[in-house]
Amino acid sequence: MAQTITEKIFSEHVGLEVRAGQIIESEIDMTIGNDITTPISIRAFKESGAKALAKPENFAIVMDHYIPAKDIMSANQAKISRDFAAEHDLKYFFDEKDMGIEHALIPEKGLVSPGDVVIGADSHTCTHGALGLFSTGMGSTDLAYAMITGKNWFKVPATI
Numbered sequence: 001m002a003q004t005i006t007e008k009i010f011s012e013h014v015g016l017e018v019r020a021g022q023i024i025e026s027e028i029d030m031t032i033g034n035d036i037t038t039p040i041s042i043r044a045f046k047e048s049g050a051k052a053l054a055k056p057e058n059f060a061i062v063m064d065h066y067i068p069a070k071d072i073m074s075a076n077q078a079k080i081s082r083d084f085a086a087e088h089d090l091k092y093f094f095d096e097k098d099m100g101i102e103h104a105l106i107p108e109k110g111l112v113s114p115g116d117v118v119i120g121a122d123s124h125t126c127t128h129g130a131l132g133l134f135s136t137g138m139g140s141t142d143l144a145y146a147m148i149t150g151k152n153w154f155k156v157p158a159t160i
Contacts (some may be wrong), residue, residue, distance in 0.1 A: 003017070007019055009115055009116075010026055010154065013117055019156065024154055025152070026152065029118060030058050030119075032087065033081070034062050034102050035064065037122060040140035041140040041143040042144075051149050053147050053148075056091065059147060061090065063105070064094075065099065073087070103122075103125065105128075112131060120134065121142070
């Protein structure tokens with residue numbers, strides 16, 4: 001039987017033919033964080049002892065939920081992301097002057113392409129799949145794993 005698009009994308013990324021149901025570790029082409037979930041990922045990143053992002057050119061933070069901040073807690077969330085972006089000289093940090101809805105902004109900026117593997121700590125990350133790539137939302141600690149290794153674990157999904 002022919003492979004699905006997801007199986008083809010993952011096969012290309014892991015260097016062997018994969019099928020639905022397999023558990024794989026794949027390279028990540030773009031990891032997307034936002035102002036709500038990224039601070040949790042940053043905490044896990046720091047607690048791991050990691051000092052540098054595995055693939056800084058494949059990591060973006062978009063401030064799109066609490067900008068402008070609605071209260072002190074939201075402002076503190078933004079500060080954590082801003083400080084991390086500055087500390088790591090993050091190329092793809094989108095704040096007040098250059099931001100938008102993360103799931104529209106990342107494609108608009110040309111940061112994802114068909115055939116990519118994209119993850120984000122946001123349930124709407126899967127919308128990028130409309131661009132002919134594999135994308136899924138994950139938890140913040142899963143995002144931290146990608147920040148540290150440039151990879152993540154997946155169970156190759158079945159297609160209906």
